[in-house]
Amino acid sequence: MTNLAINRRQAIVGLGTAGALTLLGRPAFAASKVKLGVMRLASHAPSYIACERGYYKDEGLDVELEFFEAAQPMAMAIASGDADYAVTAMSGGLVNLAGKGAIKVIGGAVSEEKGVAGAIILASEKAYQAGLTTAKDLNGKSFGITTAGSSFHYMCHKIAEANGIPMSEISLRRLHKVDAIVGALGTGQIDAWAIQGSIANEMLAEGSAKQIGLVSDYAPDYQVTTVLTSTNNAANEREKTEAFITAHSRAIDDYNAAVVDKTATPEEVDEVAKIIHKYVDSDHPFPAAKKIFVGSAMRINTGCALTLESAMNQLVWLKEEKMVSETIRAQMLFDISYVETI
Template identity: 55%
Template sequence: MTGFTRRGALGLMGGAASLPMLGTPALANTKLTVGALRFTSHAASFVAFERGYFTDEGLDVEFRFFEAAQPMAVAIASGDADYAVTAITGGLISLAEKGATKVIGGALSEEKGIDGQMILASNAAYEAGLTSPAQLDGKTFAVTQPGSSFHYMGSKIAGAEGASVSFKPLQKVGAIIGAMKSGQVDAWSIVPHIAKALAGAGAVQTIGQVADYIPDYQVTTVFTSAENAANERAKSEAFLRAFSRGAADFNAALVDKTAGDEAAEDMVKLIHKYVYTDREYEKAAPSIRNGAMRINANAALNMGSVEDQLGWFKSEGLIKDEITTETLVDSSYVDTM
């Protein structure tokens, strides 16, 4: 670090996340493209943008939206996006091995006592007896791509149950939803703002919780190009500070619910600008509230979970055995948990 640590700087924020930041004068109007999915789990970036936290840091941010995690990693490596939040995937790890990307923080996490990602069965599979993960043997499990977070979750769940499942890659979340509704695939796991909405509409059935199989799972990470991590420290630290302020606001409003009812309502309205934009607010609001999982304070990273994920990728032959956490993570930015 140069002159201070991010841990120390973010620690000063504590509960005073609303205090104005002085920013970095050298970064005035620095343009950034931030990759995101239209998920409640990406809310920290949306809050940082809408409440001016990026601007406070001298960052002029625009979003580029994706429909799956792996294409986002490719965009970071190619320079089509500067920072992003997504799950650890085989694609992200392979790009890190090539010296193209680095994880610099943590974002969404499974936490005991907070509704997290849910395991779903199609109605057809449920009626045929798939009423819990214990009946997954011989079933199909939807993933976007091989080596995606869906593949990791499905494999860990099936392994815990001693089940043999077939993974069906469908590329996009929207395609998976359609396949679940039509019974073309039997099972899937997804964040609660999607899972609860589908189950509540009777389109699928909830049969379990991911946290019961992967406790303290580091679902998503903050990452950037290796070039930014190594040579754009001021910019990367500024991004993380703004992102962390957004996460603090989100957690207070919708996870810990310490900010009050008005703040919660304001937060849901803010997120609705990006999530479920095709729905009227009254219909979108319950799903957004239902999707409120913990976003790690100060972008802290659960290294134990990262190591477990790397171990799984190796066991599946999806990455090389010599890849380590140092290959993937630039620990000079990271607060651990």
């Protein structure tokens, strides 16, 4: 076993042995105004469901949704106090803010899982016709990301690593916003991208991109997004934070049953899809939007559980790429006292 593997295991063990606290039976927290950072993506559905079905209110939380277009601004909003909680991907900027004592990852959200629709690797129509028909063909091609150290950057790394392609042979195009990457791929300004199915399937249906692989083929246990809060909230607002996790977890159960596991009734599937449609692709007819939501749903971890090994792997990668300080330790980034780790 390498020193890196040993250090990773020691760091995980060192996060704490008490385990997750049981939330059942906890009295609701007194009414509190909370700002929650989200993106207009189907994978953020539990936030919408919990708002629309009153789950946050049941826990004494008055939640206001704050919309963002990338992970880094969300992390900065948590650090500055402009948002209380957020659901977003780990990024270099997020980890550096944790190293400064500003934020904590307290749970997990979307994760890749074999057999469940996940992020799809896309090629532009132009690049596909020129020979980019599988992920093995990315050598010498351009790949869209929001920022260095983003989830898109990490997915590209995992794809390249699995196919023996040096990252130096892929041109990373930093476009900052998801909408900008959609436009660049659709017009052939970039060759490839990887994005969750709700966006990918829409582009595929329009004929503006071609599917060349699945991220789950290269990162089957990837913790794509996490639940984030300020260090102050994690340490000093425990009852409020537990209330948020409890409410959000109820909505996760609704989402997974309706569109991932498909154990819900058809009526419940419709109700959940209508809630998502209110916030995502609302300019599309509901039947078409529902088909995309149900056909491209990604697993969201029950109880906001955190796939800690994957999260640790991302921290190690960010250090290896010199995008975060070597001095940042797992204890600075994660507070695993709120949820189970898997």
